[in-house]
Amino acid sequence: MVRLVDVAKRCGVSVATVSKALSDKKDIGEETKEKIRKVCEEMGYFPNSSARTLKIKRSYNLGVLFVAEDDSGLTHDYFSHVLESFRMEAEASGYDITFIYSGQSPDGESLNAPVALRSMSYLERAEYRGVDGVLVACANYYQPEVMELISSNLPVVTIDHSFDHCSSVVSDNVRGMSDLIEFIYDRGHRKIAFIYGNNTSVTQNRIASYYRSLEERGIDPPDQYVRSAVYRNPKPSYDITLELLDLKNSPTCIIYPDDYACIGGLNAIKERGYRIPEDISVAGYDGVYISQILEPRLTTLRQNTEEIGRKAARKLISQVENPKTAIIEKIIVPGRLLEGGSVGILRS
Amino acid sequence: MVRLVDVAKRCGVSVATVSKALSDKKDIGEETKEKIRKVCEEMGYFPNSSARTLKIKRSYNLGVLFVAEDDSGLTHDYFSHVLESFRMEAEASGYDITFIYSGQSPDGESLNAPVALRSMSYLERAEYRGVDGVLVACANYYQPEVMELISSNLPVVTIDHSFDHCSSVVSDNVRGMSDLIEFIYDRGHRKIAFIYGNNTSVTQNRIASYYRSLEERGIDPPDQYVRSAVYRNPKPSYDITLELLDLKNSPTCIIYPDDYACIGGLNAIKERGYRIPEDISVAGYDGVYISQILEPRLTTLRQNTEEIGRKAARKLISQVENPKTAIIEKIIVPGRLLEGGSVGILRS
DNA sequence: TTGTATGCGTTATCAC
DNA sequence: GTGATAACGCATACAA
Numbered sequence: 001m002v003r004l005v006d007v008a009k010r011c012g013v014s015v016a017t018v019s020k021a022l023s024d025k026k027d028i029g030e031e032t033k034e035k036i037r038k039v040c041e042e043m044g045y046f047p048n049s050s051a052r053t054l055k056i057k058r059s060y061n062l063g064v065l066f067v068a069e070d071d072s073g074l075t076h077d078y079f080s081h082v083l084e085s086f087r088m089e090a091e092a093s094g095y096d097i098t099f100i101y102s103g104q105s106p107d108g109e110s111l112n113a114p115v116a117l118r119s120m121s122y123l124e125r126a127e128y129r130g131v132d133g134v135l136v137a138c139a140n141y142y143q144p145e146v147m148e149l150i151s152s153n154l155p156v157v158t159i160d161h162s163f164d165h166c167s168s169v170v171s172d173n174v175r176g177m178s179d180l181i182e183f184i185y186d187r188g189h190r191k192i193a194f195i196y197g198n199n200t201s202v203t204q205n206r207i208a209s210y211y212r213s214l215e216e217r218g219i220d221p222p223d224q225y226v227r228s229a230v231y232r233n234p235k236p237s238y239d240i241t242l243e244l245l246d247l248k249n250s251p252t253c254i255i256y257p258d259d260y261a262c263i264g265g266l267n268a269i270k271e272r273g274y275r276i277p278e279d280i281s282v283a284g285y286d287g288v289y290i291s292q293i294l295e296p297r298l299t300t301l302r303q304n305t306e307e308i309g310r311k312a313a314r315k316l317i318s319q320v321e322n323p324k325t326a327i328i329e330k331i332i333v334p335g336r337l338l339e340g341g342s343v344g345i346l347r348s
Numbered sequence: 349m350v351r352l353v354d355v356a357k358r359c360g361v362s363v364a365t366v367s368k369a370l371s372d373k374k375d376i377g378e379e380t381k382e383k384i385r386k387v388c389e390e391m392g393y394f395p396n397s398s399a400r401t402l403k404i405k406r407s408y409n410l411g412v413l414f415v416a417e418d419d420s421g422l423t424h425d426y427f428s429h430v431l432e433s434f435r436m437e438a439e440a441s442g443y444d445i446t447f448i449y450s451g452q453s454p455d456g457e458s459l460n461a462p463v464a465l466r467s468m469s470y471l472e473r474a475e476y477r478g479v480d481g482v483l484v485a486c487a488n489y490y491q492p493e494v495m496e497l498i499s500s501n502l503p504v505v506t507i508d509h510s511f512d513h514c515s516s517v518v519s520d521n522v523r524g525m526s527d528l529i530e531f532i533y534d535r536g537h538r539k540i541a542f543i544y545g546n547n548t549s550v551t552q553n554r555i556a557s558y559y560r561s562l563e564e565r566g567i568d569p570p571d572q573y574v575r576s577a578v579y580r581n582p583k584p585s586y587d588i589t590l591e592l593l594d595l596k597n598s599p600t601c602i603i604y605p606d607d608y609a610c611i612g613g614l615n616a617i618k619e620r621g622y623r624i625p626e627d628i629s630v631a632g633y634d635g636v637y638i639s640q641i642l643e644p645r646l647t648t649l650r651q652n653t654e655e656i657g658r659k660a661a662r663k664l665i666s667q668v669e670n671p672k673t674a675i676i677e678k679i680i681v682p683g684r685l686l687e688g689g690s691v692g693i694l695r696s
Numbered sequence: 697t698t699g700t701a702t703g704c705g706t707t708a709t710c711a712c
Numbered sequence: 713g714t715g716a717t718a719a720c721g722c723a724t725a726c727a728a
Contacts, residue, residue, distance in 0.1 A: 001475060003705060014715045019707060029713060046468060046476045050401040051705035054720045059398070061446070061477075074422065074432040084422040091449050096477060098409070098446045101439050120394060127349060128394045129444060234641045260641070267643040290638050293582045293608070295615040351721060362699045367723055377697060399721035402704050 002043045011039050022047075053130050062090055062316060063100040063131035065122055067146065069139035069198065072232070077260075077288050078305060079137050082159060085309025086135060093317050100125050100134060123149045132320045135159070135312055139200065155319040155326070157312050160202055162330045167319065169312040172334045173202050176301040177209035179337045180255060180283055183299070185217055188346030189253040189281065192221065195240050195265075197231035197257030206285075210255070222249070231257050234264025241268035245280070252281060252346055259284035259291040259300055266294075277344030287338050296341030303335045350393045359387050370395075401478050410438055410664060411448040411479035413470055415494065417487035417546065420580070425608075425636050426653060427485050430507060433657025434483060441665050448473050448482060471497045480668045483507070483660055487548065503667040503674070505660050508550055510678045515667065517660040520682045521550050524649040525557035527685045528603060528631055531647070533565055536694030537601040537629065540569065543588050543613075545579035545605030554633075558603070570597070579605050582612025589616035593628070600629060600694055607632035607639040607648055614642075625692030635686050644689030651683045 008015045013032065021028045021036040039045075053059040064083065068076055074083070087097050100122055122145050126134055133155035138146055141161045150156050150166050162168040184192055194210045196203050207226070214221055224247060229236035237256055241264065244251055256262035262284035266276065274280050276296060284291050287302025311331050319326040356363045361380065369376045369384040387393075401407040412431065416424055422431070435445050448470055470493050474482055481503035486494055489509045498504050498514050510516040532540055542558045544551050555574070562569055572595060577584035585604055589612065592599055604610035610632035614624065622628050624644060632639050635650025659679050667674040 001705095004707095005705080015706080016708085016715055016717090017713085020714090023707085027713060032713080041466065044472070046472050048402070048705050049477050050398040050407070051720090052707080053398040054396070054402055054704095054722090055706045055708085057720080074428045074435070075425075077423075080422045080428050087422070087447060091447075096446050098444055099435060099439075118389060124392070124394050129397050260638070263638070263641050267641070270643055290608070290611070293611050293615070295618055349721095352723095353721080363722080364700075364724080365698055368698090371723080375697065380697080396721055399704090400723080402706090402720090403722050403724085405704080 001048065002045045003048070004045075007036065007039050007043055007045050010043065011036055057130070058320075059130045059132055060094055061096045061098055061129070061131050062313075062320075063126045063129065063134040064097055065100040065134055065136045065138070065146075065149065067138045067140070067143070070232075077232075078286060078303065079159075081305035082137065082309040082312070083135075085306045086313045087309075089310045089313035090317065093313070095132070095313075095317065098129055098131060100129075100131070121145050121148055123152050123154070126154055133157070133316045135316060139198075155316060155323070157316040157319070159308065159312060161200075165328065167315050167326075167329045167331070169308050169315065169331045169333060171202070171303045171308060172332045173205040174209040176285070176303070176335045177206045178213040179335075180285075180299075180301050181210065181213035181217075183337055183339065184253050184255075184281070184283065184343055185213075187281075187343055189343070190219060191225070191249070191251040191253070192219075193225040193227070193244050193251035193254045194221075195227045195229045195237055195254065195256050195261070197229060197261070203257075225251055229257055229261060232260045234261055234267065236264070237261040238264035238268045241265040242272070245269070245272050245274070253283065253343060254280070255283045256285065258286045259288045259298055262291075262298060262300075263294075276342050281343040281346075283340075283343055287335070292338065292340070297338070299340035299343040300338050301335045302338050304333050307333045349396065350391045351396070352393075355384065355387050355391055355393050358391065359384055405478075406668075407478045407480055408442055409444045409446055409477065409479050410661075410668075411474045411477065411482040412445055413448040413482055413484045413486070413494075413497065415486045415488070415491070418580070425580075426634060426651065427507075429653035430485065430657040430660070433654045434661045435657075437658045437661035438665065441661070443480075443661075443665065446477055446479060448477075448479070469493050469496060471500050471502070474502055481505070481664045483664060487546075503664060503671070505664040505667070507656065507660060509548075513676065515663050515674075515677045515679070517656050517663065517679045517681060519550070519651045519656060520680045521553040522557040524633070524651070524683045525554045526561040527683075528633075528647075528649050529558065529561035529565075531685055531687065532601050532603075532629070532631065532691055533561075535629075535691055537691070538567060539573070539597070539599040540567075540601045540603065541573040541575070541592050541599035542569075542603045543575045543577045543585055543605060543609070545577060545609070551605075573599055577605055577609060580608040582609055582615065584612070585609040586612035586616045589613040590620070593617070593620050593622070601631065601691060602628070603631045604633065606634045607636045607646055610639070610646060610648075611642075624690050629691040629694075631688075631691055635683070640686065640688070645686070647688035647691040648686050649683045650686050652681050655681045 004015045004018050008018045018036055021033045074080055090097055135157055137159040150163055156166050158168040160170050196207055227240045229240055256265055265282055269280055284298045284300035287300045291298040291300050352363045352366050356366045366384050369381045414427055422428055438445055483505055485507040498511055504514050506516040508518050544555055575588045577588055604613055613630055617628055632646045632648035635648045639646040639648050
């Protein structure tokens with residue numbers, strides 16, 4: 001590794017001059033700057049981020065905390081897309097990304113901790129690594145450890161959940177669900193069932209929006225139509241679908257927690273010998289890749305993960321770079337209806 | 349942030365004593381150590397990783413480089429699973445993970461670079477961040493920038509591609525394909541087509557293994573049966589499937605590049621009005637989640653992503669921690685056949 | 697057994 | 713305009 005002093009020697013100037021030249025300070029002569037830049041190029045000089053961070057207390061590194069309910073971690077379709085977009089935007093602004101996790105190994109002992117101390121909380125880990133800010137995406141935001149991080153002085157942006165004291169980027173589930181209902185209603189459906197996922201604020205918004213959208217259209221769905229299942233898990237949706245199909249007053253369209261869960265429904269429907277969308281209509285949520293390569297393509301609501309990730313990165317970075325003028329903000333990102341072909345037109 | 353000097357003061361000892369106590373050096377009294385540890389706990393002390401890294405030249409941070417062909421990045425199913433497993437193993441050993449990327453933004457200028465210099469190569473970025481080692485997963489390993497990284501002195505482990513001078517963890521594609529062929533053959537199929545993906549060493553291994561496995565069974569597949577398509581893209585596989593179905597001597601079973609591409613095949617087959625597996629059999633590759641919730645479940649070869657990620661982390665860390673005794677090694681991880689139901693039994 | 701002093705590579709403050 | 717020099721927080725060789 002070539003250091004500042006190496007290029008200083010080569011240029012016949014002091015390290016201070018080189019440092020200032022590279023920061024483009026105005027008290028260095030233009031010719032000197034030019035020469036120094038040239039030599040840096042030649043020698044392949046880049047600063048040492050640890051030394052730099054130590055000195056200026058800015059790491060140009062962002063932490064990412066993701067705690068899924070089912071430990072799916074990075075393999076979670078929705079989050080991995082958000083993260084990818086977040087990463088690209090952060091990178092474009094010169095920031096690196098480091099995962100944050102608590103040192104809590106399964107057995108409660110951290111094997112190779114930097115020092116012989118108890119394991120760190122998320123916040124401690126973030127401070128230890130000196131990240132400038134943290135992106136938090138979480139199934140359950142009310143874990144004490146997560147709350148500690150969110151309540152800290154570190155810039156934090158949360159995904160799909162809002163706190164008073166911290167900016168957030170949330171997918172517009174209210175609008176999403178109402179768009180979905182509108183589309184389904186307009187195709188003639190009146191008996192619309194909704195199988196929802198695990199209890200989170202996202203789910204609550206979707207349920208509320210489901211009821212409200214139907215109410216606005218003079219529909220009061222029976223309780224049997226609103227059922228609880230599990231995100232990304234086809235089995236519960238499969239079971240409930242069979243039950244719904246067996247109702248004497250069965251729905252003509254079923255909305256699922258998400259596209260994966262919807263596949264459980266597809267299997268149940270196939271098993272009963274019904275065709276989609278001729279005999280029964282279905283809709284998913286998320287608009288994941290797979291939903292659009294199935295035949296028929298799923299009617300679903302594509303969440304705008306690119307935009308969510310990008311906005312989250314921008315917000316977090318602006319908070320890091322302008323702490324004074326940063327305002328707490330809840331950014332709502334609308335999704336887009338993918339019409340697909342799984343919701344049929346109902347003639348009365 | 350509470351520093352070493354803070355706990356030193358509180359304990360009435362010097363920073364050196366505290367530092368050594370925390371590193372559990374044997375030249376510090378047991379009572380002193382105990383007291384220091386207690387105070388650290390109370391004060392919530394944790395070291396500053398930048399300072400520590402600067403001093404000892406070990407960051408306990410691993411870089412991850414992933415360059416996909418299609419910019420799928422983290423959203424790539426196979427890699428995200430490998431990475432998740434890698435991450436968990438690394439974390440269990442006290443390592444953090446940072447993404448490595450070149451500062452090359454689309455327009456060739458890095459907007460917010462630490463200093464006014466040209467953008468960094470992967471290697472330069474890794475050195476800049478001071479990572480202890482790098483995991484490389486790449487569609488094309490022969491890019492100069494990737495080669496530079498792999499040829500450097502930094503410990504590197506590659507995924508699914510081997511170089512002489514650098515350890516690798518590879519999925520056993522030869523065995524995987526032969527297991528698949530064996531299963532299909534044993535169910536009575538003799539006319540087995542193979543649609544393969546983009547040209548990589550992985551693909552080459554699968555093709556070779558396909559030919560060899562058939563040859564061992566006295567089968568010489570016609571050229572029309574071996575076709576080129578694209579990974580994770582259903583369209584090319586869809587098109588080719590139609591062509592295969594229209595052959596006068598059409599195959600009884602088609603093997604696809606991967607499970608996603610296979611879905612393109614399913615659609616083509618459905619469109620022709622054929623049933624799976626009664627009229628035609630199909631097999632995928634990868635064993636992604638979706639493949640096992642479809643009906644019928646796909647016959648496919650599940651790559652052991654957990655094991656690949658875990659082994660890669662272990663290998664990389666051992667290389668970092670024991671550079672002297674580290675041996676270059678190619679670790680081959682076998683997959684597992686998922687029988688599914690998409691390959692039918694053929695009676696002659 | 698503990699403390700003092702030095703340096704890791706950088707930036708920033710102040711002289712010159 | 714440029715150059716010493718003192719931090720930043722930590723680890724270690726060496727003194728005590």
